[in-house]
Amino acid sequence: METNKKMVIYQTLPRLFGNKQSSHVKYGNIEENGVGKLSAYTEHVLTEIKALGISHIWYTGIIEHATKSDFTAYGIPKDHNAVVKGTAGSPYAIKDYYDVDPALADDISCRMEEFEALIKRTHEAGLKAIIDFVPNHVARQYHSDVRAPFIEDLGQTDDTTKAFDANNNFYYLPGQALELHFGAKQEDFEYSEFPAKVTGNDCFSPNPSRNDWYETVKLNYGIDYLNGRTTHFDPVPNTWEKMLQILLFWASKGVDAFRCDMAEMVPVAFWQWVIPKVKEQHDVLFIAEVYNPAEYHNYLINGHFDYLYDKVGLYDTLRLVITGEAPASQITGCWQALDGIQSRMLNFLENHDEQRIASDFFAGDARKGFPGMMVSTLMNTNPVMVYNGQELGERGMDEEGFSGLDGRTTIFDYWSMESVRHWFNDGQPDDGQLTKEQKELRDKYKALLNIALTEPxxxxxxxxxxxxxxxxxxxxxxxxxxxxxxxxxxxxxxxxxxxxxxxxxxxxxxxxxxxxxxxxxxxxxxxxxxxxxxxxxxxxxxxxxxxxxxxxxxxxxxxxxxx
CATH class of the missing domain: 2.60.40.1180 (Golgi alpha-mannosidase II)
Structure with a gap:
């Protein structure tokens, strides 16, 4: 991969990005609220995204995840409502590591072919493609129905009588049934799981709360949490081998980089083992979501990651500066604290987890974030990221359903983004649907990002x-x-x-x-x-x-x- 170019990432959620439906129902289903498709990323749309000053596009939510939508007609088992967040479901509750989210396909039976065509269009537009790798947890009803016959499914040979076994893919609570006590409907209480599996956010209880990642189960990488976190890495745990197969599968599809969700919840030893093995066969980058600064060097040097999120340093500081709660001079401490690894940090002011700059919960005005974006983009050689709609001042002030009114753009519900809809219109950004303020903001982002991309x-x-x-x-x-x-x-x-x-x-x-x-x-x-x-x-x-x-x-x- 090119190393002499600035890496400028455009994060986009296909479920929302290509959805042109403007009528919304709170907690609405796929028929009521519509859904974006992979085909929305036409040659022209991708060309416009590249012209914004983008080098990489991160397609968020590609891999099949749990949902309340019914795709049983296509041989995809239905998920129980009790273990799905929202109507669309979280893209981080993976249901089948070897499949594409059927909701994103025009022809569901050809969903993988449509993804492969998207990667081809992306490359032809001069962009690199990033997708998520979610290594820490999967949906509670995980089952791969399209994996190759020679690939063993997760949990297929687990000994469920043991809380921990080095070759189990999951952790269990033997003799205990999962109990979900926060369902709104009777059917939510009827979900059965025995023995209960440990919940994704390291919740070793059969009674996870609504605030836990209750819709997911934790994967076992050979750490015995109940016995002093002892490690069992030799021989190589079964989960490690299965994750390697998954990474090689997607890399073979032409994916150029993986954004690794909650990478710090997976042992560094696994990354140290798996990343070189993938890179031996494919020219790919690995970006880690890590929030503990004390572990930055460990994941970069020992874990072989190319880049890490700079959330608790630069993002948190810039947010306070933008809102007037901290002096701009405090930015200096951010790069000083990184001790020479700033070039390996991914900067951003928005992503799917954070509140929109223009929301009432952040700055209330997208223009206020632009000087922060200048600093984020220009202060070093490291990558920088924009979230779809950020360049248009998307406010994130809809009360979509599960997500609620929180200043974020939902990842759990079927919805669309007003600003992106107005820009979209078959990829014509200057058709008059954007407001004067939206056009001006996009032009400023376009100028800034292209400066970063083209100035050596x-x-x-x-x-x-x-x-x-x-x-x-x-x-x-x-x-x-x-x-x-x-x-x-x-x-x-x-x-x-x-x-x-x-x-x-x-x-x-x-x-x-x-x-x-x-x-x-x-x-x-x-x-x-x-x-x-x-x-x-x-x-x-x-x-x-x-x-x-x-x-x-x-x-x-x-x-x-x-x-």
Whole structure:
């Protein structure tokens, strides 16, 4: 895979993205609320996504998962309502690792062929494809009905009389039945599971609560949780072998990367074993959802992951800066805490788990998030991600059903996104359905992401924070502005982000140390290009006096000096 290009990911939920139905019923079924299809990602739509400044597209919810929809006519067993969250079901409650979600297919009997065609279209559009790998848990009624005959199903040979066995795929609670006490209907109480399996979020109780991942069961990677977390990794556990087969299966379909759900709930030893084996046969990347900073180095170095989520550091900090609860100068601590691994962190301001920037629960206005997106995108060589609709200011303020009114776009219900519907219209983004504000926001995202994608100094250059030199600068507000340099060869980029609602004229002090570390010649004339506007002139940088910049509200400037 190319390593000299910035990785810019567009996360999209096909179930929602391609759904053009605007009439919605709370807790509505697939017939009432409609569903997006893989075919919605036409050649033209994919071209438009790429033009946004995208290199990779993450198709979320591809693999077949538990649902309340009935596909028994196609040989797919129906799931019990008691163990499905929402009407559509969670895409992280995998029901068959070897199958595609039937709801996403135009012809359900050809669903795998439709997925393979999507991967082909994605590659022809010049994009790489990412899908989820969900290794920690599966749906309670997991059963693969399309796996190859030589592949043994999960749990098929488990000894259910044992709470733990190194070669069991699941953990059991012998002699105890699963009890779900929060069902709204009588049928929800009728689900039978004996012996009870351990719930996906390490809940070793036969009575998981509504707040547990009650619709899933935990997979056994050889750790005996009830006996001091002792490990049984030699010989290689049966679950490891089965997960390797699954990864190789999807990699053989042309998938370019796996986003590994809750990777830190699976032992590093497994990743250390499996990732090299997959990479021996396929050129794929592995991205881990890990939230414990103390484990970052372990998963990167020992676990062989290419990238990790930067959620508890940069995301959490930027959110506080955007909402005015923390000074912009606090961003400095984020990269310092990463101790040299910032280039391996995936930055984002939205994804399927987080609240929308424009929601009332976050900023209430999508424009307020743009300076944070500038920082996220430009401050290092690492990947950055946009969630479908973020570039249009999608608000996430619908009360869809199971998801409720929480500022998130549901992953449990059949629904659609208003802003994406208005953009979509057969892939014509300029058909007048978008508001002026939505078009302006998308244009700003498009400019920013393409700068990141095409400027070598952003994808490869060094980073130098300027906060330390401006903390006491009377002409710069470190609470609402953040500035840094990027440098490569004969190019320097000065980035100044403005989190304030008003236009600001600031003077950025660039200290002598920055010139020395970055190898910039003081007071040497350079060709100046404003990368947002394209305007050019001649200018200089010097430590003798601050550099004056006029900053638009909720935005910033990206100034390239070419020597």
């Amino acid at each position: 100094v952003i994808s490869q250059g060094i980073f130098h924070d300027l906060t330390y030199a401006n903390l006491k600068n009377p002409y710069f507000n470190p609470h609402r502005q953040y500035a840094f340099l990027r440098k490569q060869e004969n190019e320097v980029i000065l980035v100044v982000a403005n989190f304030d609602k008003a236009e600001q004229t600031v003077r950025v002090q660039i200290p002598e140390n920055a010139f020395r570390v970055c190898g910039i010649k003081d007071n040497k004339a350079a060709r100046l290009t404003d990368l947002f506007t394209g305007q050019t002139s001649v200018s200089t940088l010097t430590d003798a006096w601050p550099y004056q910049v006029v900053l638009p509200p909720y935005s910033g400037r990206i100034l390239k000096f070419t020597y």
